[in-house]
Amino acid sequence: MRKLAIAAATSVVLAATSWAVATAANADSGTVVRVIDGDTVVVSINNIDQTIRLLNINTPETKDPNKPTECLGPEATDHLEEVLPVGSKVRLEFDVERHDKYGRTLAGVFNASNKLVNAEIARRGLGVPMVVGDNRKFLPPVEAAYQEARTAKAGLFAETIECTLPAQLAAASEALTAAENAAPATTSAAAGTTATGLAAALVTAKAARDLLSAARDTEQSIVWAAYESVEAGSKLAALTTRITQAENTLTKVKDQQTSLAAAEKKAEEERVAAAARAEADRKAAEEAAAAAKKAADEAAAAEQARAAAAAAEAERIRNIPAAPPVQQYAPPAQQYVPPAPVAPANPAPGYTGPRCYAPGGKTWRPC
Template identity: 40%
Template sequence: MQSLFAVVGAHKIAATVAAAALVVGAGVVHEAVSGPVTATVTKVVDGDTIDVRYDGETRRVRLLNVDTPESVDPAKPVECLAPEATQYLKSRLPIGIEVRLEHDEEKYDRYDRELAAVFLGDDLVNADIAREGFGVALVVEPNKRFYPPVRQAQDAARGAGRGLHASDVACTVPAQVAALEQTAADTVAEQPVAPAELTAFDSHSGELVAALTAARALGVLLDGDSRIFPLLPLTGSELTVLQRRVQDVRLDLNAAVTANDSARTAEQQRQEEEARRAAEEAARQAAEEAARQAAEEAARQAAEQEAARKSAEDAAAAAARARSQSSGSSSRTSSSAPRTAAPSQTSGSSGPSGYTGCRSYAPGGKSWTPMPCPGS
């Protein structure tokens, strides 16, 4: 009986040891890891995940207490600086290099990845990623052993404005806010100044609306989940400041839209008034031109009438002169006839008795009539 108990006890001890040597992660049985492990890097998957080989097996390792932007999830777009984070890790952990793995309380995640801190000598690679601004410190309970050095490295990156904390890397949230501010300022400064075409005000309105649309979209982004990228790198106060800056931009743009609309209305009224005055001036000039042409026509007709009158007068005068000349010629012809002595009354003349002046004789000379003497 004692030997039977001894056998049973031995089996219980063996079973307990075997159970202690196994952990279950995502339904897969894993060998327990105790203490540091030396492994060889076989692949860099992304900015915070690698494949290593030790104990004759290749294992996928998720670096503890650091999170980098997503680059390999087919359901998500590549996030800001994700390719750069992956490239940095590849440069730090080239294939074939040996690393030391250290673990925390929970050694596998729900994706069956081994959770570990990765060391190159005394350098904690997890922290190096955050120091370059390619990752953010985080805690997934119960693993927080390596969080302090990673958080310290992240604070250094934030203070230096590196990577995800930079305002001059186009895809980061701080850079997007800075770019929006610059775009809005430049757009507002392009306000057309009268006099200008109405199309200039319409084009400016379109630019302002486009900037407002971008500001609204960025505002929606900043109101998103701060526990994930792209807001994850930001502290609460940083996020509040950025939200306020975007709101200020929206206020400025809305004011600019109102000012542009008012300026367009004023310019349209000015142009309409200018057109009205131009039309009045054109009408006045047309009336003056019509009056001038009418006056010229009246003057022309008067001149024609005067010319006709003068021509008639000249013709009448010419006719009178012609008649006068004809009469004078006839007188000269008569006066050129030889004078004869007046016959006596006994000559049988028919003229008055006792007349002694000049006479005009009828053909044949048998009768005569008195006539004025030439030169009398």
Template identity: 35%
Template sequence: MKTFVLASVSLIGLLAGSGCAAGSSAPNDSSVDAQVVEVIDGDTIRVEYAGERQSVRLLNIDTPETKHPDRDVECLGPEASDYLNELLAPGDSVRLEFDEERTDRYDRILAGVFKDDDLINAAIARAGFGIAAYFEPNDRFLPPVQEAQAEAESAGRGLFNDSLPCTVPSQVQEAVDEVDELGTELPEEYEALEESAASAAAAVLLAEETRDLILSLDPDEPGIHHRAYGPLLGPFERRLDRAITTAEERVSETKGEIQEIDEAREAEREAAERQESAREEVERQKAADQAAEERERNRQPAPQPAPAPAPQPAPAPQPTQQPAPAPAPVPQPTQQPAPAPAPAPAPAPQRTQQPAPAPAPNNGSSGGGGGTPNLGPSDRPAGYTHRNEPTNYTGPRCFLPGGNWWKPC
């Protein structure tokens, strides 16, 4: 506070010496000459006059912050300081011209700074490193600063340069360019489609983030970026909305194309799997058939179990074999001596020979009671034929006793 008082006294003395009293309502006549000591930032310098060093805040111009205690370094803040250093080197002579209020709350002198009749306040705006700012009631240098800012906007300088990465126009342009680079034709290769989809999604995200930045800029908030682009915010937002729509359409188209390819590939894969399964089944069947044929060729007759012998009836117990009795000799009919021929009678008619009398019926014995038993066919005597057996013999027959067996006589 003591320094501020001394500075005010010195300034009042200088103004009195030039014929102007402190607090005069005629600011055009209020000016002092000073010498540059150093540049503090883009809109503040330190000067020396009447043996005193004072900080001077340039009127009606605001540049990005570099040394604000509550804000980060803003875009182009260092560049604005460097530019002011180019305009005002230490030791340069300048003229300070004042408006209605001579100091601000930080005890800095408020002035328009002239070098060789060039208004440095306007030069900063013309280069695009500051914007016009009205802090009432001081508006003496506002018109020339506004005119310089319009020139910078038109030329795209500094804060209005869309090729400087940190500026809002640059961020808007970058987001729009990301969408434009997607092109209008979809690639044909699957990998290129995937890259295109990823690029489109990234473009949507960037455009949305930039739009959020635009919507957050409030001209009534502190900070140069809130106030620098007021008239441009509407056009910026509309450009970003169009870019977002275009990028979202590209994402949808690309993903749809990818899905079609995926479905076609899946169908091909399933068809290939079915074909492979069918081929494998054919191969398995072929191998099974070959194995069966090989087994058939190499098969040895399997040993068959020997059939169980048919059960033989147990032999009936035979009675103790007794020597079979010798067959009784078949009694031969007693040969009767042929009767002696009778004396030949007178020739008489030949008597018809009568057939031999049939044997007596089988009654178990010969007609004389001592005959041969009546034997059956299973007891065939040697050389005899049973009377029931068919035969072509028509000659005389000699029967055994019983009348069943005969032989030619």
């Protein structure tokens, strides 16, 4: 019995010793030299700088010269610099494959607080789980942390960070809602404003739709990992329906704008015509008033001239010298005796007065 106990104890010691040897062979430690990006760091191990690629986590791209900087890439780099400051000590644990095709060392990295940095990146929503070759050792804690970020809507899942897919979907939805709920247009200008808002909202929504479509078809961008395939498909269908509705609304608003513009043009033409008539009436009234005033002025001037002439005549009469007194006729004292009538001389000797001749003119008689 004692031999069995000794043998068992010996087996435990040997097993522990072999595990320690294996652990030592599959782990290392070093000092942080610099951070390259959100999932890559340079560590000095035995005074030799080695590039360490954190296992089972992938952060947005910042260093690829053929790609634009991806959403939250700089933030992931800043986070790694914060948890792995230059000069800090780290412990590295390796998995099945020690190096990737780029020659980088693949490892799980533990900081001075003994936290698995790979998982902490995922917990902040700054990276997504991934597998390189057969290396899956750190995948479970990374996936668990990733689900925590999804639940907390952190990082890539946040609707408040402009570049994330959830934020772009939220912005697209809000823009469509705001444009569709705009007050009914009563002028062509207001309809144009509504149409412009709808068009801008559609641009935003279609950009989000394109991203969401790509999320189902490709795995090239981390931003698309915010939604799983089924969820992405559901959101894509809903967004596509809203886009179609908004496009129909935009068509109606543009038709309304055209109709209102035509009505406004007609109203403006009528207004201009009415204004022209009013102006013509005003000018005619002014001309009639001017003519009446002229006639009144002329009549007043004539009256004034007549009054002036009458006054002048009165003044002239008033200034005529007084006539001398009229002497009363006094007949002569001797009575007038007219002379005796004298028979007039015969103006034609032998004339005896008018004669009335008998027919034939041979005889006559005094008439």
